Amino acid sequence: MSRDSENLTDGLFVPNEERNPLRAAVQGARPELPKRFYKSAGVGETEDGYAVLLDGRTVKTPARRTLTTPSSPLTAALAAEWAAQGERLAPSSMPLTRLVNSAIDGVAERMDEVVADVAKYAGSDLVSYRAVEPVGLAAAQAEAWDPLLAFARERLGAELAVTSGVMFLAQAPEATAAVAAAARAYAGQGPAAPFRLAALHTMTTLTGSSLIALAVALGEMDVEAAWAAAHVDEDHQISAWGADEEATARRARRFVEMKAAARIAEFFAGAA
Numbered sequence: 301m302s303r304d305s306e307n308l309t310d311g312l313f314v315p316n317e318e319r320n321p322l323r324a325a326v327q328g329a330r331p332e333l334p335k336r337f338y339k340s341a342g343v344g345e346t347e348d349g350y351a352v353l354l355d356g357r358t359v360k361t362p363a364r365r366t367l368t369t370p371s372s373p374l375t376a377a378l379a380a381e382w383a384a385q386g387e388r389l390a391p392s393s394m395p396l397t398r399l400v401n402s403a404i405d406g407v408a409e410r411m412d413e414v415v416a417d418v419a420k421y422a423g424s425d426l427v428s429y430r431a432v433e434p435v436g437l438a439a440a441q442a443e444a445w446d447p448l449l450a451f452a453r454e455r456l457g458a459e460l461a462v463t464s465g466v467m468f469l470a471q472a473p474e475a476t477a478a479v480a481a482a483a484r485a486y487a488g489q490g491p492a493a494p495f496r497l498a499a500l501h502t503m504t505t506l507t508g509s510s511l512i513a514l515a516v517a518l519g520e521m522d523v524e525a526a527w528a529a530a531h532v533d534e535d536h537q538i539s540a541w542g543a544d545e546e547a548t549a550r551r552a553r554r555f556v557e558m559k560a561a562a563r564i565a566e567f568f569a570g571a572a
Contacts, residue, residue, distance in 0.1 A: 333388040341382035343375045349491060350375035352382060352397075363405035367397070370491035374400070374567040392553070395560035403498035411487065411494065414501050418510050419480035423471050425460060426509040426530065432464045437536045444529040448511045451520050456482040460511070479510050486517055492568045499568075502561040506530070506554055516562050519569070523562040527555055 338354035345351075349368040352359045352375060359367040359382075369375050374396070381394040391398060407414050427445035431437045452458040458478035463469040487497035496517070503513035507530035515521040521529070528535070531551070 333390055335388055336385050338382075341379040343372065343379050345372075352378050354382060361401045361405050365404050367400065367404070369400060369495060371495075371567045374495070374564065377563070377567075395557050396563065399498055399502060399557075399560055399564060400495065402502075403494045407498040407501070408494035411497060414497050415480055415483045415487065418483040418501055418504050418513070419476045421504050421508065421510040422458065422460065422476045422479040424468065425471075425511055426507065427511055428460055428462050428469055428471070429466065430462055430464050431533075434536075437533065440532050440536060444532050448509070448515060448521075448529065451515055452479070452511050455518070455520070456511075456514065458482070458511075479514070482514055483510070486514065495564055496568050499561040499564040503558060503565075506558050506561070517565045523559055526562075527558055 340355055342353045342356075343350050344353045344356075344358070346358070346366070346368060348366065349370045350372045351366055351368040361367055367378070369378070378397050378400060381397050384393070427441075427448050430441050430445075449460055449462070452460055452475075456478055458475045460471055460475050461469055483497070483500060486500060487493045500513050500517050503516055503526070504510045507513060507526065509530060512521070512526050512530055516523055516526045534547075534551075
């Protein structure tokens with residue numbers, strides 16, 4: 301690998317919130333994105349799986365691991381993100397690569413911790429907190445979320461309670477334990493497990509609901525319906541007061557991440 305490609309991972313895929321905004325302000329501008337240093341992006345087979353190749357050389361994750369996956373189609377999608385880059389590399393346009401880096405560098409070594417975090421969301425899951433009024437919002441919540449509660453009960457063995465208002469509702473330990481078991485079973489074993497779990501955790505944090513995330517991961521709900529279910533309250537506010545331009549842009553960026561996570565779940569559907 302060239303020296304340019306070695307330097308590629310130095311901060312390029314660090315989440316924006318982990319960067320130092322004061323330093324950028326002092327410098328007077330955002331740090332300049334790295335220049336594209338390669339001509340072609342492709343896929344190569346290695347002893348560890350399928351690797352992204354830039355001009356025939358492997359790529360490193362931020363933690364200096366080789367960017368490989370056990371799925372040829374997923375790695376081809378990663379390579380397509382690299383191939384689509386312009387004169388400078390923009391991590392914001394590479395959601396699959398960012399998520400795969402997270403799976404390799406973070407999730408793979410902390411599987412139990414990530415499963416526990418998914419289950420923790422079930423303890424205060426979005427779908428458990430309902431409005432009494434306005435009536436239209438309450439009806440929209442019931443339409444979007446009651447099927448998810450039924451899915452949790454019938455397919456996951458998790459009976460989640462529901463409350464009105466914003467006061468914290470303690471779920472039964474058996475319910476959150478069932479969600480943890482479902483997350484662990486979904487991740488499974490073998491090379492695909494960290495990628496599936498990374499996708500599941502990403503969808504959970506983006507929607508605020510482990511039930512919505514599991515419904516997408518297990519093929520119960522498509523990503524568009526899931527995203528709508530996660531934004532019932534926000535959409536009601538928009539219908540009443542109009543959309544905020546900044547909030548709309550942020551939601552669009554997060555939906556790109558959601559779709560990337562759902563794609564990874566699709567790539568590994570049924571994989572060992």
